[in-house]
Amino acid sequence: MKRTLPFVIIAVVLLGGLLTVWYLQRSTAEGPGASSPPPTTNASPAARTTTTANPGELGAEPPHALGSAGAPATLEEFGDFECPPCGILHPILKQLEGEFGPTKLRIIFREFPLVPTHAHALAAARAAEAAGLQGKFWEMHDMLYEHQKDWHEAFDVRPIFEGYATKIGLDLEQFRRDQTSEIVEQRIFQDGKRAHSLGVAGTPTVFLNGREVPFESLAPETLKSLINSELAAHP
Amino acid sequence: MLYSAAALVSLIGLADSIYLTVEHLSGRSVRCTITSGCSEVLSSPYATVRGIPLAAIGAVAYFIVFSLTTLVAFGYKGLGKILRLVVAAMFLITLWLFYLQAFVIGHFCQFCLLSALVTTTLTVLAIVAQRAKAG
Numbered sequence: 001m002k003r004t005l006p007f008v009i010i011a012v013v014l015l016g017g018l019l020t021v022w023y024l025q026r027s028t029a030e031g032p033g034a035s036s037p038p039p040t041t042n043a044s045p046a047a048r049t050t051t052t053a054n055p056g057e058l059g060a061e062p063p064h065a066l067g068s069a070g071a072p073a074t075l076e077e078f079g080d081f082e083c084p085p086c087g088i089l090h091p092i093l094k095q096l097e098g099e100f101g102p103t104k105l106r107i108i109f110r111e112f113p114l115v116p117t118h119a120h121a122l123a124a125a126r127a128a129e130a131a132g133l134q135g136k137f138w139e140m141h142d143m144l145y146e147h148q149k150d151w152h153e154a155f156d157v158r159p160i161f162e163g164y165a166t167k168i169g170l171d172l173e174q175f176r177r178d179q180t181s182e183i184v185e186q187r188i189f190q191d192g193k194r195a196h197s198l199g200v201a202g203t204p205t206v207f208l209n210g211r212e213v214p215f216e217s218l219a220p221e222t223l224k225s226l227i228n229s230e231l232a233a234h235p
Numbered sequence: 236m237l238y239s240a241a242a243l244v245s246l247i248g249l250a251d252s253i254y255l256t257v258e259h260l261s262g263r264s265v266r267c268t269i270t271s272g273c274s275e276v277l278s279s280p281y282a283t284v285r286g287i288p289l290a291a292i293g294a295v296a297y298f299i300v301f302s303l304t305t306l307v308a309f310g311y312k313g314l315g316k317i318l319r320l321v322v323a324a325m326f327l328i329t330l331w332l333f334y335l336q337a338f339v340i341g342h343f344c345q346f347c348l349l350s351a352l353v354t355t356t357l358t359v360l361a362i363v364a365q366r367a368k369a370g
Contacts, residue, residue: 005309
């Protein structure tokens with residue numbers, strides 16, 4: 001008995017560990033904010049790149065885009081203004097936008113606020129979309145990412161966002177009204193539908209010409225070489 | 236006695252890394268309650284190795300340590316050397332991860348710090364056990 005006891009203990013711990021993983025995964029999938037678990041959540045990033053380009057749902061129309069619609073490379077980001085890695089990606093995309101220019105590279109931003117993980121993500125998405133209704137989406141987008149640390153831990157973000165709205169020259173009264181408008185809600189909802197249809201699980205998730213770029217490849221040099229490959233393939 | 240203590244300590248590491256693995260696979264960002272950099276650390280490119288969450292590799296490592304310590308505690312003394320090698324490797328990786336948090340990412344994640352504490356405790360226990368054996 002003494003010889004087999006340690007193996008029994010090890011087997012019990014192994015079984016306990018596996019059951020815990022199963023239980024936690026199940027409760028995560030059934031929890032709030034996980035109403036449509038994406039099919040590729042567990043796929044490794046390497047495997048995801050091989051996924052055939054999936055057109056998915058349309059998303060909010062027209063999308064927030066920089067660059068020409070005929071650009072041979074289109075980079076579509078699903079972002080959350082409160083997510084720190086998205087904040088890190090922001091200057092990288094800015095740099096690529098400057099280097100490749102609007103005729104070669106088109107950048108699209110899609111709202112994917114991680115609710116309830118990020119307390120202010122939805123408010124930030126609403127602020128950006130409301131600014132978009134006055135033609136200043138990208139100005140607010142830049143403000144939110146560049147000052148992420150200033151509002152990330154704030155209790156009430158409304159006065160901060162209103163400060164940004166004033167700074168970029170928005171009509172403040174209209175901005176206040178638009179944040180809770182149906183059109184803003186619908187745009188966020190439509191982008192979310194697109195995200196789920198493409199299996200987006202977290203942020204930032206970036207697609208280059210319809211193919212998901214693995215998170216590890218979001219470094220400036222790697223992204224640049226991926227874009228260059230696309231430009232070479234679609235001259 | 237020392238090996239039984241090490242087995243119990245490794246269970247803490249196992250629970251910690253299982254939690255982080257599940258959170259990673261769910262795509263959610265983990266919120267810190269003590270430190271302030273869980274999202275930054277756990278969503279950094281260093282949190283995965285060839286697409287495999289580092290937390291999952293940690294869970295496997297803690298399970299191996301638990302199994303080895305349990306077996307040694309039950310008299311399988313020959314496994315002591317392998318145990319020391321595994322713990323030494325884990326300690327070196329822990330030092331590297333601590334360096335990444337402190338100097339590259341610039342944020343600390345409390346769950347990673349707990350894992351570092353567990354690995355350090357295991358290393359101390361392994362050294363004490365080795366000395367007791369030599370003495």
